[in-house]
Amino acid sequence: MSEIKTEIVETDILVIGGGTGGPMAAIKAKEKNPGLKVVLMEKANVKRSGAVSMGMDGLNNAVIPGYATPEQYVKEITVANDGIVHQKAVMAYATGSYPMIQYLDSIGVKFEKDGSGEYNVRKVHHMGTYVLPMPEGHHVKKALYRQLRKHQVLVTNRYMATRLLNAPDGRIAGAMGVNTRTGEFLVVRAKSVILACGAAGRLGLPSSGYLFGTYENPANCGDGYAMAYHAGAGLANLECYQINPLIKDYNGPACAYVTGPFGGYTANNKGERFIECDYWSGQMMKEFYSELQSGNGPVFLNMTHLAEETISEIETILHSNERPSRGRFHENRGTNYREKMVEMHISEIGFCSGHSASGVWVDENARTTVDGLYAAGDMASVPHNYMLGAFVNGSIAGQDAADYCASTDLPAYDEADVAREQERVLAPTRRDDGLTPHEMEFKTRRLVNDYLQPPKVTAKYKIAQARFAEIREDLNALCVKDPHELMRALELQSILDCADMAAAASLYRTESRWGLYHWRVDHPATDNENWFCHTLLYKDEMGRMAHKKRAVDPYVVDIPEEEMGAYHQLRTPALAAE
Amino acid sequence: MPFANHPTSVPVTVDDEKCIAEKGCRVCIDVCPLDVLAINPASGKAHMKYDECWYCMPCEVDCPTGAVKVEIPYLLR
Ligand SMILES: Cc1cc2nc3c(=O)[nH]c(=O)nc-3n(C[C@H](O)[C@H](O)[C@H](O)COP(=O)(O)OP(=O)(O)OC[C@H]3O[C@@H](n4cnc5c(N)ncnc54)[C@H](O)[C@@H]3O)c2cc1C
Ligand code: SF4
Ligand code: SF4
Numbered sequence: 001m002s003e004i005k006t007e008i009v010e011t012d013i014l015v016i017g018g019g020t021g022g023p024m025a026a027i028k029a030k031e032k033n034p035g036l037k038v039v040l041m042e043k044a045n046v047k048r049s050g051a052v053s054m055g056m057d058g059l060n061n062a063v064i065p066g067y068a069t070p071e072q073y074v075k076e077i078t079v080a081n082d083g084i085v086h087q088k089a090v091m092a093y094a095t096g097s098y099p100m101i102q103y104l105d106s107i108g109v110k111f112e113k114d115g116s117g118e119y120n121v122r123k124v125h126h127m128g129t130y131v132l133p134m135p136e137g138h139h140v141k142k143a144l145y146r147q148l149r150k151h152q153v154l155v156t157n158r159y160m161a162t163r164l165l166n167a168p169d170g171r172i173a174g175a176m177g178v179n180t181r182t183g184e185f186l187v188v189r190a191k192s193v194i195l196a197c198g199a200a201g202r203l204g205l206p207s208s209g210y211l212f213g214t215y216e217n218p219a220n221c222g223d224g225y226a227m228a229y230h231a232g233a234g235l236a237n238l239e240c241y242q243i244n245p246l247i248k249d250y251n252g253p254a255c256a257y258v259t260g261p262f263g264g265y266t267a268n269n270k271g272e273r274f275i276e277c278d279y280w281s282g283q284m285m286k287e288f289y290s291e292l293q294s295g296n297g298p299v300f301l302n303m304t305h306l307a308e309e310t311i312s313e314i315e316t317i318l319h320s321n322e323r324p325s326r327g328r329f330h331e332n333r334g335t336n337y338r339e340k341m342v343e344m345h346i347s348e349i350g351f352c353s354g355h356s357a358s359g360v361w362v363d364e365n366a367r368t369t370v371d372g373l374y375a376a377g378d379m380a381s382v383p384h385n386y387m388l389g390a391f392v393n394g395s396i397a398g399q400d401a402a403d404y405c406a407s408t409d410l411p412a413y414d415e416a417d418v419a420r421e422q423e424r425v426l427a428p429t430r431r432d433d434g435l436t437p438h439e440m441e442f443k444t445r446r447l448v449n450d451y452l453q454p455p456k457v458t459a460k461y462k463i464a465q466a467r468f469a470e471i472r473e474d475l476n477a478l479c480v481k482d483p484h485e486l487m488r489a490l491e492l493q494s495i496l497d498c499a500d501m502a503a504a505a506s507l508y509r510t511e512s513r514w515g516l517y518h519w520r521v522d523h524p525a526t527d528n529e530n531w532f533c534h535t536l537l538y539k540d541e542m543g544r545m546a547h548k549k550r551a552v553d554p555y556v557v558d559i560p561e562e563e564m565g566a567y568h569q570l571r572t573p574a575l576a577a578e
Numbered sequence: 579m580p581f582a583n584h585p586t587s588v589p590v591t592v593d594d595e596k597c598i599a600e601k602g603c604r605v606c607i608d609v610c611p612l613d614v615l616a617i618n619p620a621s622g623k624a625h626m627k628y629d630e631c632w633y634c635m636p637c638e639v640d641c642p643t644g645a646v647k648v649e650i651p652y653l654l655r
Binding site for chain 1: 580581608609610611612613627628630631632633634635636639640648649650651653654655
């Protein structure tokens with residue numbers, strides 16, 4: 001690769017990640033204070049980036065008056081997470097939920113309504129009613145893009161952020177990035193930075209062996225988690241992995257949330273229901289895993305009993321939104337919902353708060369533990385937040401960051417940090433031979449599957465740590481031919497950081513919790529006396545990976561003892577008796 | 579350490595007859611979240627350069643001439 005240029009840009013707010021939460025943060029910061037300069041840095045192109053690239057087929061967690069109250073929702077999420085939640089942040093989401101739906105509606109995002117124009121909310125969760133279908137949800141990105149333009153947010157596409165910059169006093173001072181097509185190096189000085197880089201979705205290897213056949217958009221490889229870690233932020237409950245029940249091999253949702261309200265259900269190989277509730281939780285995944293392991297697997301999504309008109313409605317929704325290539329996949333295999341159940345499997349592991357609870361710690365204002373640094377969406381610690389959560393949380397971050405900017409100057413940064421990062425980023429471009437990003441990524445992720453996939457066994461985790469350390473040494477041989485491969489090489493380094501974090505966080509919590517997500521074979525019991533707390537993983541002053549406990553703040557919504565176990569009784573009564 | 583050449587089929591194909599890249603169109607290349615499409619120097623048309631695809635379909639849906647076809651990658655099919 002030829003001579004590399006460096007550009008320096010100054011802004012008030014830098015948002016990293018232009019998928020779902022990021023654009024909303026940028027828009028809401030500008031709405032709050034149009035005088036601010038807001039830069040949105042995106043690895044791909046904001047027009048089609050992130051999890052909602054092709055839209056969404058429904059809101060999984062809409063808190064709509066008449067169907068659910070914020071208090072009910074907070075209770076549901078607390079119970080589904082075995083009590084370990086920062087309720088104030090969940091409450092901030094729940095109260096922001098309905099106003100956000102109305103805002104999205106006003107900018108052209110379409111939701112299902114009944115004949116009288118009311119939202120058509122459906123029940124999928126164990127206790128309350130929160131699912132709002134979006135049969136015409138494919139225009140989400142277009143609606144967001146119009147607002148980005150209207151509010152004059154400065155968008156830089158095809159720039160991948162690689163590290164954050166800290167001021168001498170520790171607060172955030174900006175970020176560095178690299179152009180994925182030219183290799184140009186970029187320094188953005190900012191008063192405040194909002195991270196919205198999505199889940200760490202390229203951690204485990206899909207069982208197909210195809211590196212990019214992940215559940216998450218593979219651009220979300222854990223850069224956000226790695227950057228937050230290196231900037232000194234605390235990361236919460238990383239041991240609470242994301243593992244999802246998906247269409248086998250295709251690795252996308254089948255999708256029980258869409259089909260459930262129509263009568264579709266998860267079944268074993270006898271066509272029998274084995275769980276009462278299809279809402280994705282650690283307990284549900286444990287039941288799913290047990291069924292796969294027993295002679296009753298594989299597990300399927302069954303719709304064969306549904307009426308023709310219902311099935312065609314389901315097909316319209318599932319084959320035109322979110323993961324529209326589902327239809328093609330089924331066609332190739334001759335799977336017609338009318339005749340054949342859809343074979344399912346469990347996904348590779350990842351970090352994601354959008355679906356689980358593993359994220360960069362944020363409070364109810366979306367603030368991380370580093371001054372001036374915010375996180376939103378799948379990578380921020382508000383559990384089970386999904387798309388609407390990314391929007392609400394992003395909006396909170398954007399507004400709070402706008403206020404923060406008013407009371408701070410552009411912080412100084414250390415030139416040496418930039419020089420060091422430039423060296424790290426560009427090192428693989430300076431070698432003529434060595435190891436390719438592809439083989440190093442494959443090996444790392446294969447080891448993640450071999451050793452980190454639950455059930456978690458201490459002896460396996462120790463081996464994993466030793467093997468990851470060997471791969472870290474091999475980084476000295478990492479070699480790339482062009483800027484595209486350089487992006488993959490940098491992504492690999494985020495993946496390796498996340499693999500180390502997953503191992504360390506899991507070993508720290510010496511109990512089992514959250515069903516399959518944190519099932520420690522050597523510590524099978526839930527130990528509320530010692531572990532009814534969040535865990536925070538962070539980089540200490542010596543640059544080592546360290547941990548601490550963080551007490552669960554007093555609840556804002558009380559949970560009666562007898563309701564706490566609701567998600568532990570998901571097995572259908574007949575089967576539970578077997 | 580020398581490198582091996584490792585050919586693999588690609589899930590995304592472009593119909594050269596329909597592609598109007600010579601008129602300046604870059605839509606599919608612009609929208610791909612994984613940046614795996616590029617102009618083929620040999621034909622001047624869009625093609626899949628890297629087999630790193632999420633089979634997500636913006637390239638196919640946004641192409642103004644219907645030149646792009648997304649298949650499921652063989653390993654998953
Ligand atoms: C297949 C699938 C189906 C889903 N179905 C539903 C559903 O039906 N209902 C629902 O409510 N939720 C659903 N979700 C969840 C929901 O889509 C996510 O929770 C939400 O979109 C996450 O928003 P985000 O902003 O955190 O991440 P994203 O929207 O994924 O955005 C992250 C962005 O960061 C960019 N990025 C990553 N790294 C960098 C970097 N280093 N530098 C610059 N940019 C970077 C990425 O390119 C991406 O654009 C689904 C998710 C998936 C994957
Ligand atoms: S979008 Fe269609 S016409 Fe345009 S470059 Fe791509 S394949 Fe060619
Ligand atoms: S299907 Fe998605 S990832 Fe594959 S080439 Fe098209 S836009 Fe890119």
